[in-house]
Amino acid sequence: MTQDDAKALVGKRAAAMVEDGMRVGLGTGSTSVQFIKALGARVQQGLKIRAVASSDSSAELGRSLGIEVVSLEEMPEIDLYIDGADEVAPGLALIKGGGAALLREKIVASSSKRFVCVVDESKLVPHLGKFPLPIEIIKMARPLVEDKLFKLGLNPMLRMQKDGASPLLTDEQNYILDCHCGVIEDPEKTAAEIRAIVGVVEHGLFLRMAEVALVAGGNGVTEYNG
Numbered sequence: 001m002t003q004d005d006a007k008a009l010v011g012k013r014a015a016a017m018v019e020d021g022m023r024v025g026l027g028t029g030s031t032s033v034q035f036i037k038a039l040g041a042r043v044q045q046g047l048k049i050r051a052v053a054s055s056d057s058s059a060e061l062g063r064s065l066g067i068e069v070v071s072l073e074e075m076p077e078i079d080l081y082i083d084g085a086d087e088v089a090p091g092l093a094l095i096k097g098g099g100a101a102l103l104r105e106k107i108v109a110s111s112s113k114r115f116v117c118v119v120d121e122s123k124l125v126p127h128l129g130k131f132p133l134p135i136e137i138i139k140m141a142r143p144l145v146e147d148k149l150f151k152l153g154l155n156p157m158l159r160m161q162k163d164g165a166s167p168l169l170t171d172e173q174n175y176i177l178d179c180h181c182g183v184i185e186d187p188e189k190t191a192a193e194i195r196a197i198v199g200v201v202e203h204g205l206f207l208r209m210a211e212v213a214l215v216a217g218g219n220g221v222t223e224y225n226g
């Protein structure tokens with residue numbers, strides 16, 4: 001099975017979890033795109049739901065497929081949030097933010113009764129940290145935050161646009177620093193240290209947030225509980 005097939009399989013499986021009347025959170029990234037497409041197909045067949053999106057791109061995709069996408073102000077509580085991840089470690093500790101949407105993703109996840117993470121098996125790791133940890137920061141705080149992150153040994157690098165000409169801006173018009181920190185021995189401690197830095201808006205460590213991970217691989221979809 002190719003990675004694309006695995007993403008499509010797990011996206012479809014997650015879409016099958018959605019029931020009539022549910023308030024649904026739409027994640028961001030290529031696996032979430034597969035989920036949103038499968039959900040859109042169900043909506044076109046008559047499923048009645050309302051959704052909140054974790055990025056402008058997911059909102060746009062959802063609406064283009066006929067999904068009613070509203071703001072979190074209009075629908076502050078969500079029943080089921082489906083989103084991908086960049087790394088999944090034991091205990092369902094996650095790194096997210098490869099698609100620069102970690103802030104809105106964490107807000108939507110925190111507004112949801114259930115967060116189901118959807119990944120292909122390449123995302124499973126014994127320890128977090130091989131994937132650079134994204135941190136969303138206020139633009140003017142960049143020198144201050146970079147200095148503190150270097151002192152913590154987290155090796156931040158400003159994320160650039162694809163053409164490399166200018167820094168990438170998130171949907172909230174902030175910068176992303178990708179931290180090449182290697183294995184994160186104590187994610188809770190690292191999360192607390194990052195959070196204590198003035199100018200940090202949010203980090204991509206999602207700890208004790210996902211209830212279930214659906215992992216697609218050669219044997220189909222396997223369910224892991226947190």
Ligand SMILES: O=C(CO)[C@H](O)[C@H](O)COP(=O)(O)O
Binds near residue numbers: 029086096097100
């Ligand atoms: O956190 C994210 C976006 O900010 C994504 O969920 C994460 O990057 C995984 O993306 P993909 O499904 O494309 O591998």
